[in-house]
Amino acid sequence: MRKYLFITITTLILVLIQDSFLWEFLGTEFNPSLIIALCFALIFCDDSAGALFCALVGGLWLDLMGVGIVGLSSFLLLLLLLAAMWIRRSLLRGVWIQILLVIIITIVFKIAMNYPEAIFSWRLLFSGLLNFLIAMLIHYIIGRTRQKYLSFEFRIRA
Amino acid sequence: MRILLASIFILIFGLLDLFDSPRSVFHRFSAPIQYGLRHSAVVLKDSFKLFHNLNDIRKQNLFLLKENQELKGVIVDLKMAEEENELLRSQLKLKNEEFFDKELLMALVMGNPNDLTGTSLVLDKGTRQGVKVGDNAVVGNVLVGVVSDVSEERCVMDLLVSPQVSITVVNSEPASRAEGLARGDLGTSIKVTRLLPGEKVDEGDIFVSTGRDGRILPGLVIGQVSEVTLESAEPLKSAVLSSLVEYSRLEKVFIILGL
Numbered sequence: 001m002r003k004y005l006f007i008t009i010t011t012l013i014l015v016l017i018q019d020s021f022l023w024e025f026l027g028t029e030f031n032p033s034l035i036i037a038l039c040f041a042l043i044f045c046d047d048s049a050g051a052l053f054c055a056l057v058g059g060l061w062l063d064l065m066g067v068g069i070v071g072l073s074s075f076l077l078l079l080l081l082l083a084a085m086w087i088r089r090s091l092l093r094g095v096w097i098q099i100l101l102v103i104i105i106t107i108v109f110k111i112a113m114n115y116p117e118a119i120f121s122w123r124l125l126f127s128g129l130l131n132f133l134i135a136m137l138i139h140y141i142i143g144r145t146r147q148k149y150l151s152f153e154f155r156i157r158a
Numbered sequence: 159m160r161i162l163l164a165s166i167f168i169l170i171f172g173l174l175d176l177f178d179s180p181r182s183v184f185h186r187f188s189a190p191i192q193y194g195l196r197h198s199a200v201v202l203k204d205s206f207k208l209f210h211n212l213n214d215i216r217k218q219n220l221f222l223l224k225e226n227q228e229l230k231g232v233i234v235d236l237k238m239a240e241e242e243n244e245l246l247r248s249q250l251k252l253k254n255e256e257f258f259d260k261e262l263l264m265a266l267v268m269g270n271p272n273d274l275t276g277t278s279l280v281l282d283k284g285t286r287q288g289v290k291v292g293d294n295a296v297v298g299n300v301l302v303g304v305v306s307d308v309s310e311e312r313c314v315m316d317l318l319v320s321p322q323v324s325i326t327v328v329n330s331e332p333a334s335r336a337e338g339l340a341r342g343d344l345g346t347s348i349k350v351t352r353l354l355p356g357e358k359v360d361e362g363d364i365f366v367s368t369g370r371d372g373r374i375l376p377g378l379v380i381g382q383v384s385e386v387t388l389e390s391a392e393p394l395k396s397a398v399l400s401s402l403v404e405y406s407r408l409e410k411v412f413i414i415l416g417l
Contacts, residue, residue, distance in 0.1 A: 020192040023271040024199035031271060052161045060168065063177075064184045065192070066272055067280055067312055070172030074165040082162070114274045121274065 004053055011035060011058035019065050029123035032130040033106055035062065039081055040102050040131075041138035045146075048085055055081050068113070076112055080105045102135055103128030178310060182286070185311035189282045193266045197409065260375075262412040263287055265295070270314065277320035277345040279303070281411065284311045288415050292373055295411045300402050301325075301367060301378040302411055313413075317405055318380065319345050325374050327365040334358040337368065340380055340399065348381050348399040359386050359397050375414065 014034040023031050035058030042051035059074030084101045106128035111118050171177060208215070265281035283289050285308050293305040295315050303315035304323050316322045320342040327350055329336040336357035343349040353359060363383045369376030381399030388395040 016188065016191055016195060019271045020195035020269065021199045023269050024196045025203055028271060028274055028276055056161055056165055056168075059165070063172065064181050065188060067307060067309055067314055068272060069169070070177035070181065071165060071169030072172065075162075075169045078162055078165050110274065113272050117275065119274045 003050060007038075007050060007054050008057050011038065011054055012061050014038060015058060015061040015065055019062070029110075029121050030127050030130070032127055032134055033109060034134065035059065035077065036102070036106055036109060037131045037134040038138055039077070040084075040098075040135040041142060043081070043085060043088065044098070044135065044139040045142050051081060051085075052078060068115075073109075073113060076109060080109060099129075099132050102132040106131045182284075182310040185282070185284075185309075189266065189268065189311075192268055193282070196267075196269060200407070200409070260417070261415040262296075263289065263415050265289075265313075265411055265413055267408045267411060268312070275320075275345045276405075277322075277342060278306065278314050278316050279405075279408065281305075281313050281315055281413070282311070283413060284309050284313050286310050289313045289413055290417075293417060294375055294378065294414045296378060296414060297403050297408070297411055299377070299379055301374065301380055302401075302403050302405070302408065304373070305413065315411070316342075318342060318348050318401060319405070321345075324371070325380060326368045326370040327380050328368045329357075329359060330364045330366045330379075331358075331360075334363065338365075338397070340365065343398070347384070348401065350383075350397045350399060351394065353395045353397060355388060355393070355395050357395075359383060359395070361386065365397075365399055373417075375417065 018031065018034045022034075026032075035054065038058065039051045039054045042048075042054055055077035056074050059077045060071070062073040063070040084105055087101065088098070103125060107120070107124045110124055110127065111120060168177075263283055265283040268280040268282055270278050270280045281289075281295070289305060289308050291305055291308055293313075294301055295303045295305065301318065303317045303320075305313050306316045306322065307314040318325070318340070321344070322342070324339060324341040327338055327340045334357060336353050336359050338350040338353040340348050340350045350365060361383050365380045365383065367374045367376055367378045367380055379402060381401045383397045384400040385398040386395065387397070
């Protein structure tokens with residue numbers, strides 16, 4: 001329960017930063033999608049349930065913040081994440097494939113959310129790459145925190 | 159699978175507009191935070207630009223100092239002309255700048271992260287404040303956009319560079335009065351078409367709205383001519399306008415209510 005509450009609050013903060021500060025600082029095309037980054041960081045930590053919940057809640061915050069159809073971001077993010085997780089589990093697990101997945105999903109999500117127009121720009125590749133780097137950073141932070149927490153718990157038990 | 163079902167239910171509720179009230183509440187709380195974060199990004203970006211362009215700024219400063227001295231002389235002339243103008247206006251009882259009689263509503267610019275074309279912006283005012291689709295948004299007497307979508311607490315404004323916006327315009331130069339149709343050109347500039355080849359249009363001329371389209375108030379500044387093109391294959395000529403307002407730096411605009 002604590003984990004899901006933490007994800008809910010974190011996604012809200014990330015959406016606020018993404019849609020205001022980062023958007024102004026980097027522009028629409030370069031702007032990374034922090035929700036996708038967090039989802040992938042959780043997938044890299046083998047926390048699929050957390051990643052899916054993050055996609056649901058993060059997408060909902062994104063929609064509530066914007067003016068589009070509420071629920072569309074969540075639905076789309078979930079579909080893309082489920083596809084990515086299936087590929088990771090059943091087909092290809094290599095590092096390059098993971099990088100490619102983050103980039104592709106970022107681009108597809110951005111283009112789809114720009115409905116009704118579908119516009120592709122090479123700058124979106126940079127956004128995807130930035131997303132991957134952020135995902136790796138979050139993955140590292142989660143890993144370190146878990147390690148610290150687990151070792152602390154281990155010491156108490158000992 | 160349960161989570162996917164939940165998202166489908168949310169989507170259905172969203173399509174039925176059942177989330178409008180929670181969204182309005184959310185907008186009310188998030189708008190000040192969003193605006194604050196965006197403003198801090200603008201300040202930070204400006205600081206970076208300042209360090210990056212220090213040499214250019216020095217050159218510009220020297221140029222501006224020189225220009226300032228020249229302009230001081232012009233101001234004296236203008237003050238005299240203003241006094242004369244005031245006298246004439248009171249005699250003729252002209253009602254100047256009609257659109258300021260209308261109610262203006264200040265709106266904060268929230269950006270539009272979903273628009274990859276960069277031709278629209280989300281404003282923090284909606285139907286609750288009386289905003290309607292088609293309302294004009296201005297900065298001073300410069301038209302910046304037209305409201306294209308409204309929710310309870312927010313609205314989407316199409317900028318003049320958007321291909322969705324078309325306005326009947328006229329050259330403000332008394333010697334020309336060339337009329338044309340202005341439309342956003344690929345999100346980068348405003349293109350005025352249907353100008354007769356014989357009509358005089360020069361670089362630096364200012365185009366204003368005529369109001370003949372019935373959607374835009376007359377007399378609002380649309381842009382300044384940066385390029386005039388006359389292709390031999392086409393019977394009419396066109397001009398490219400650059401806006402007098404820098405859209406990327408917009409933070410506040412005024413919506414003209416009750417058109």
